[in-house]
Every structure is written in C-alpha cells, then in structure tokens.
Amino acid sequence: MPIREVFVLAFEALIGNKLRAALTMLGMIIGVGAVVLLVSIGNGARNYVTSAFQGMGTNLIMVQPGRTEAKGGFSHPMGLAQRAITLGDVDALEKQSLNLEAVTGIMFGAGTIKYEGRSNDMSILGASEKIFDIFNMKISQGQPFNKEESDSGRRVVVLGYDIAKNLFGDENALGKSVRINESDHRVVGIFQKTGEKLGFNLDNIVIVPTKSTMRIFNDDKLFGIRAKAKSMSNLQEAVDELKAIMRQRHNGQEDITVVTQVSMLETLNNLLGMLTYVLGGIAMISMIVGGIGIMNIMLVSVTERTREIGIRRAVGARRRDVLTQFLAEAIVLSILGGMVGLGGSVGITYLIYFIVPAFDMRAPTWILLPAFLLSFGTGIIFGVWPARRAARIETIEALRYE
Amino acid sequence: MNAPLIELEQINKTFMMGKEPILALRNISLTIQENEFISVIGPSGSGKSTLMNVLGLLDQPDSGVYRLDGVPVQSVPDDERAKLRNQKIGFVFQVFNLLPRADALRNVEMPLVYSASYDRSFSKTKIRELAEGALRRVSLLDRMSHKPNELSGGQRQRVAIARAIVNRPRILLADEPTGNLDSKTGSEILALFEELHHEGVTVIMVTHDPKIAARARRTISMADGLIAKDEYAHS
Structure with missing residues (x-):
C-alpha cells in the first residue's frame, strides 16, 4: 500500500473517533510537555548560573591552601594545609607572574559591625584594593580604598549596601567611623545593591584591607588568594604559572588547590546538566504512561475493527498491510499529541520568560528534534504490539467476528 | 479446451x-469452467461455506489439491493468497461488509489500494476512475x-458488488448475497449477477433457498461435507 494512503487511512480512522483520539493524545501531550518543560527548567537554571558567574568577573582564579584530589571541584576549606598561604606568596605572585593581571590575598570571617548603638552581623572580607577589579564590584558612593591604604593596613572599610542602609539609613555614611568587632574603621565607600549571587548575599559583607583584617582576626595565615588572568585565553597558562611560583615557594610541593571560573562553571554545568537529564528522565515516565494509553486504545481499536481487518484481508491486504495501517495510526496519534505538547510547553516557557525575565527558561531550540523523535519512538514502541495482534488475526475468523 | 478455471481434487x-x-469437506473433487454460473445449496453445516472459504483462498484445506487457472494454490504462502484474492476473486457477503x-x-476503491502494492500503474487517478466505473456499473x-x-440494503449490496468487481476478477464468490434483502431487491441483485455472468465473470453463489439457486445454470447440492448432487439446469 502506498505510504500516502497509509496515512490517509490513519487520519480517517482518527477523525472517525475524534473524542477518543483527543483523549489518547492527551497522554502524549502531557508526556512530551513535561519532558520539554523540565528540560527547559534545567536549561534555564544552567543559563542563570552561568550568567551569575560571569557577572562575578571572568578570568577569575581561586587559590586555597591544601590539596584536594577532585579536579576542578570546589576546594575543601579545611583541606590539609601543608603550609599556609601568606602575604609573601601574594607578593611573589604579583612580582613574578606574567599572566596575572591582579592578585590579592583574602581573609574571610564573621563579625559584627556597630554604629551609634545599631549593630549588624555580617561577613568580613579582607582583601587588597585589587579585589574591586577582580570581582568586578561596583561602588555607588565614595570610592574603594587605594593601594596605599591597603598596603599599610589602614582601618578603612567599604560597606555592603544592606549594611549601610541598616546602620545609617538615609544619613551619609562616608567618613564615619564604624566599629568592626573591637576596632574602629573609617567608611570610604558603599557598594551598589547587588543582591544575592549563588546563595551569597553580597549586600551583607564589608571589605577591609587584608592587613587590617589580619589584625581583626589576629591571624597571619591567609584564607586564600584571588587572582585575575590577563585574558580568558591564557587562563590555563596563568594557572600553571601560578602553581609553579607557589611550588617554588613551598619547597617544591603542590600544596594548594586552584579553582578557576572555568572549572567551576564546568563543574556546575555538569551538575546542572545531570539535573536536566534526571528531570527529563522523570518526565519520561509520563511519556511511558502516554504510550501505554496509546497501546490501550489501539488494542481496543483492533478488537472493534476485527471485521474491518477481515474485509481488508479478503480484498487483498497482506498481513503487513494491516500491521502498517495500525502502526501508522499509533504513530500519527503519538506525533500529533507530541507536537501539541511541544507547542504548548514551548509556549509556557516563553510565557514564564515574559513574566519573569530574570529566569530565562525558554525552551532551547535543540529540544525540537528529540521531542519529535521521542513521540515518534513512543508511537512505534507502543503501537507495534497492537498492530501485530491486528496482523495475526485470521481472515475467516475476522469476517465472522460480531 | 483450456484448463478449467477451478479444479478441486480430494479436498478435505x-x-x-x-x-x-467436524468433517466440513470430505474428499471433495470439483471442476468449474470459465464463465459458469453456479449455485451451491445445502442446509447449514453441510460444508458449503467452508467450500466457499477454500475456493476464495480465505481458508486452506487439510489435504487435497486446489488448482486455480491450472496453478496449485492449496498451500501458497499467506501474502501470495492475498494477492490472488486481490486480483482474481471478488467477494459478496450476506451482511455486505x-x-x-x-x-x-x-469502499469500492479499497481493493485497488492494495493492488497498488503489486502494480505501480494503480495511480490515485486510475483507482478513482476504476471505482467510479464499478459504481456506474451498479447504477450508484x-x-x-x-x-x-x-x-x-439493496444499495449497500450493490456497493459491495461494485467493490467485488472493481478489479475485474475472474471469479465472483457470493455468500447468501440476498439473505438480508427483501425478495424484490434480492431479485435485482440476482439480475445483476446474471448480467455479470453474461459479461464473462464466473459466478459462484451460496444459498439455502432453492428458488434463488434455480437462477443459476448449475446447482451443487451439499450435505455432510459431500457433494450430494451436481446438476445443470435444462434451459
């Protein structure tokens, strides 16, 4: 039978039973819709994380003391430090490195900031003036502390937006003296409102020169080093060079963990990619349910149309013609349902993007082909058995069937 | 003389x-020439429907030889039988189907759609023209x-006849074709069979009604799976 005729027949059969076809398709609509939606959500999350990372400044290199085996993973903050990272290491990197644009040692800890009886718990980040460049931080009032202030460890501070708001309200904070843990610091700048990034509220930190922070915490070991490569393209050379310099200073041992923006992004992307597949996989269950719905209806249809099968066989249809006919019906059902589900879910993702532009979960274009193939495949897998049953029916029995 | 159109030897x-x-057919041997008009008569359970199913290649005999156009067909594969049914045999049923x-x-186009699998010359246009021709032949x-x-009812049976003849078969097998029709309409259907017979088609018609059987040239009476009588009308 010509293939065109096969599909004409399939459509005729479905049109002949519109309600049933629509209800059967519903299973596929939901199935494919769920797959596309969940994959889009996973994909959206990935895009969101990527853009958040890039907003933090590209070319970023993070160095932590201690060595963790997981390549490209996050360093364990308690990694076994053979030797602490010191300001001497930072100096060496600044002087010797050709591929680093900016380097700073950082301190990190919790503390309390007070001003005229108001107080605020916050995180203290100790860093040199380079940090503003490395993390691409924007100051809205005043200015960042300068190299001279940083090098000599002045008691100056740049406030996070929320902290400034809490302590000073509408009052001008610049030049005021605030008490951080036990020592007074002069406010030189206030950050722009940045909000939360990757679960870290950047509006609730203060930045103090590294040396001042060492005094606050009474510690000369650095929490780590943050550096910026001159360009994205020489990131790897910068990392190799950094490791070499550190090795030289640390008795030839590689006792640090280096994480780059790129490796972190890769890790997160892998993680979220995995999540996307898991979500898609879960959604596949609804595809299977949709497929079983098709199989069920096709089996009913084969039984109901036993006599039709007999008639067709009597006038010259071969078993394979009957098989093709019923298989085509299942495929048409699943593809129609799948395409409606695809259209609907893509529409929903665009609608969500329209309402919440910050979270771009628009369905990626690559989803179109898999969604189509998925519906096609479901039609074949769940259509084969009913179609084979139809083809196996004996002609005389089919003609006698009431 | 040409080989007979149908030859059954010792069919069981x-x-x-x-x-x-149940012995539906017992050592049936039968020869049918091109362009005969035959009625098969007998009580229910006499084996006449089984005989029709075997003749129509819908069912296979347990033993014996069935030659159609001189070719043994009793054990050809399923696909081949479908092709033979499509090209050589037209079916008319009691319940129209x-x-x-x-x-x-x-409905009338249906057999030709399958003919297209065997013969590429069956284009959509050709199929439509042939189907319209068959419907014109039955005045519908x-x-x-x-x-x-x-x-x-009569119109439905005429559509069924159009479907049976649309591919110009050699043999027209009719199983109680007037069973669901009133006698006037039934008579019209029989007249149509007679016309087709005059045009050269071999018509084999199962009936339990002797009056209807009498319209045929040759009447085969069956009982208990055997041919009890095989006689030609004296006209």
Missing part, C-alpha cells in the same frame, strides 16, 4: 468443535459520497 477440511472433529466510516467510493455513481448508513 476438518474443524474441531470442542473435542468433536462495507466499512461504515468510508463512503461508497472509498450518484451515491458515491454516501456512507453505508445513508444507503438502503
């Missing part, structure tokens, strides 16, 4: 009815877009 067919074997969803034209061209439930 047994059914199991529960644990009881039209597809309820399809209109008269689509004006009803071609009616569905079966919009047609009277």
Whole structure:
C-alpha cells in the first residue's frame, strides 16, 4: 500500500473517533510537555548560573591552601594545609607572574559591625584594593580604598549596601567611623545593591584591607588568594604559572588547590546538566504512561475493527498491510499529541520568560528534534504490539467476528 | 479446451468443535469452467461455506489439491493468497461488509489500494476512475459520497458488488448475497449477477433457498461435507 494512503487511512480512522483520539493524545501531550518543560527548567537554571558567574568577573582564579584530589571541584576549606598561604606568596605572585593581571590575598570571617548603638552581623572580607577589579564590584558612593591604604593596613572599610542602609539609613555614611568587632574603621565607600549571587548575599559583607583584617582576626595565615588572568585565553597558562611560583615557594610541593571560573562553571554545568537529564528522565515516565494509553486504545481499536481487518484481508491486504495501517495510526496519534505538547510547553516557557525575565527558561531550540523523535519512538514502541495482534488475526475468523 | 478455471481434487477440511472433529469437506473433487454460473445449496453445516472459504483462498484445506487457472494454490504462502484474492476473486457477503466510516467510493476503491502494492500503474487517478466505473456499473455513481448508513440494503449490496468487481476478477464468490434483502431487491441483485455472468465473470453463489439457486445454470447440492448432487439446469 502506498505510504500516502497509509496515512490517509490513519487520519480517517482518527477523525472517525475524534473524542477518543483527543483523549489518547492527551497522554502524549502531557508526556512530551513535561519532558520539554523540565528540560527547559534545567536549561534555564544552567543559563542563570552561568550568567551569575560571569557577572562575578571572568578570568577569575581561586587559590586555597591544601590539596584536594577532585579536579576542578570546589576546594575543601579545611583541606590539609601543608603550609599556609601568606602575604609573601601574594607578593611573589604579583612580582613574578606574567599572566596575572591582579592578585590579592583574602581573609574571610564573621563579625559584627556597630554604629551609634545599631549593630549588624555580617561577613568580613579582607582583601587588597585589587579585589574591586577582580570581582568586578561596583561602588555607588565614595570610592574603594587605594593601594596605599591597603598596603599599610589602614582601618578603612567599604560597606555592603544592606549594611549601610541598616546602620545609617538615609544619613551619609562616608567618613564615619564604624566599629568592626573591637576596632574602629573609617567608611570610604558603599557598594551598589547587588543582591544575592549563588546563595551569597553580597549586600551583607564589608571589605577591609587584608592587613587590617589580619589584625581583626589576629591571624597571619591567609584564607586564600584571588587572582585575575590577563585574558580568558591564557587562563590555563596563568594557572600553571601560578602553581609553579607557589611550588617554588613551598619547597617544591603542590600544596594548594586552584579553582578557576572555568572549572567551576564546568563543574556546575555538569551538575546542572545531570539535573536536566534526571528531570527529563522523570518526565519520561509520563511519556511511558502516554504510550501505554496509546497501546490501550489501539488494542481496543483492533478488537472493534476485527471485521474491518477481515474485509481488508479478503480484498487483498497482506498481513503487513494491516500491521502498517495500525502502526501508522499509533504513530500519527503519538506525533500529533507530541507536537501539541511541544507547542504548548514551548509556549509556557516563553510565557514564564515574559513574566519573569530574570529566569530565562525558554525552551532551547535543540529540544525540537528529540521531542519529535521521542513521540515518534513512543508511537512505534507502543503501537507495534497492537498492530501485530491486528496482523495475526485470521481472515475467516475476522469476517465472522460480531 | 483450456484448463478449467477451478479444479478441486480430494479436498478435505476438518474443524474441531470442542473435542468433536467436524468433517466440513470430505474428499471433495470439483471442476468449474470459465464463465459458469453456479449455485451451491445445502442446509447449514453441510460444508458449503467452508467450500466457499477454500475456493476464495480465505481458508486452506487439510489435504487435497486446489488448482486455480491450472496453478496449485492449496498451500501458497499467506501474502501470495492475498494477492490472488486481490486480483482474481471478488467477494459478496450476506451482511455486505462495507466499512461504515468510508463512503461508497472509498469502499469500492479499497481493493485497488492494495493492488497498488503489486502494480505501480494503480495511480490515485486510475483507482478513482476504476471505482467510479464499478459504481456506474451498479447504477450508484450518484451515491458515491454516501456512507453505508445513508444507503438502503439493496444499495449497500450493490456497493459491495461494485467493490467485488472493481478489479475485474475472474471469479465472483457470493455468500447468501440476498439473505438480508427483501425478495424484490434480492431479485435485482440476482439480475445483476446474471448480467455479470453474461459479461464473462464466473459466478459462484451460496444459498439455502432453492428458488434463488434455480437462477443459476448449475446447482451443487451439499450435505455432510459431500457433494450430494451436481446438476445443470435444462434451459
């Protein structure tokens, strides 16, 4: 039978039973819709994380003391430090490195900031003036502390937006003296409102020169080093060079963990990619349910149309013609349902993007082909058995069937 | 003389009815020439329907030889039998057996759609022309877009006959073709068979009604799986 005729027949059969076809398709609509939606959500999350990372400044290199085996993973903050990272290491990197644009040692800890009886718990980040460049931080009032202030460890501070708001309200904070843990610091700048990034509220930190922070915490070991490569393209050379310099200073041992923006992004992307597949996989269950719905209806249809099968066989249809006919019906059902589900879910993702532009979960274009193939495949897998049953029916029995 | 159109030699067919074997056909030997008009008569259970199923290649005998156009066909594969049914045999049933969803034209086109698998010359246009020709032959061209439930019993049977003859078969097998029709309509259907017979088609018609059987040239009477009588009308 010509293939065109096969599909004409399939459509005729479905049109002949519109309600049933629509209800059967519903299973596929939901199935494919769920797959596309969940994959889009996973994909959206990935895009969101990527853009958040890039907003933090590209070319970023993070160095932590201690060595963790997981390549490209996050360093364990308690990694076994053979030797602490010191300001001497930072100096060496600044002087010797050709591929680093900016380097700073950082301190990190919790503390309390007070001003005229108001107080605020916050995180203290100790860093040199380079940090503003490395993390691409924007100051809205005043200015960042300068190299001279940083090098000599002045008691100056740049406030996070929320902290400034809490302590000073509408009052001008610049030049005021605030008490951080036990020592007074002069406010030189206030950050722009940045909000939360990757679960870290950047509006609730203060930045103090590294040396001042060492005094606050009474510690000369650095929490780590943050550096910026001159360009994205020489990131790897910068990392190799950094490791070499550190090795030289640390008795030839590689006792640090280096994480780059790129490796972190890769890790997160892998993680979220995995999540996307898991979500898609879960959604596949609804595809299977949709497929079983098709199989069920096709089996009913084969039984109901036993006599039709007999008639067709009597006038010259071969078993394979009957098989093709019923298989085509299942495929048409699943593809129609799948395409409606695809259209609907893509529409929903665009609608969500329209309402919440910050979270771009628009369905990626690559989803179109898999969604189509998925519906096609479901039609074949769940259509084969009913179609084979139809083809196996004996002609005389089919003609006698009431 | 040419080889006979149909030759049955020692055909046997047994059914199991529960644990009881039923001998539906017992050593049936029969020769049918081109362009005969035959009625097969007998009480129910006499084996006449089984004989029709064997002749129509819908069922295979347990033993014996069936030569169609001189070619043994008793054990050809399933696909080959479908092709032979499509090209050489037309069926007319008591209950019409039209597809309820399809209109008269689509019903008549159906065998040709399968012919297209064997012969590429069956284009959409050719199929349509042949189907319209067959409907014109049974005087129902004006009803071609009616569905079966919009047609009277006689009209439905005429659509079924159009479907049976659309591929110009050599043999027309009719199983109680007037069984569901009133006598006037039945008579019209029989007249149509006579016309087709005059045009050269071999007509074999199963009936239990002797008056209808009498319209044929040759009457085969069956009883208990045997041919009890095989006689030619004296006209």
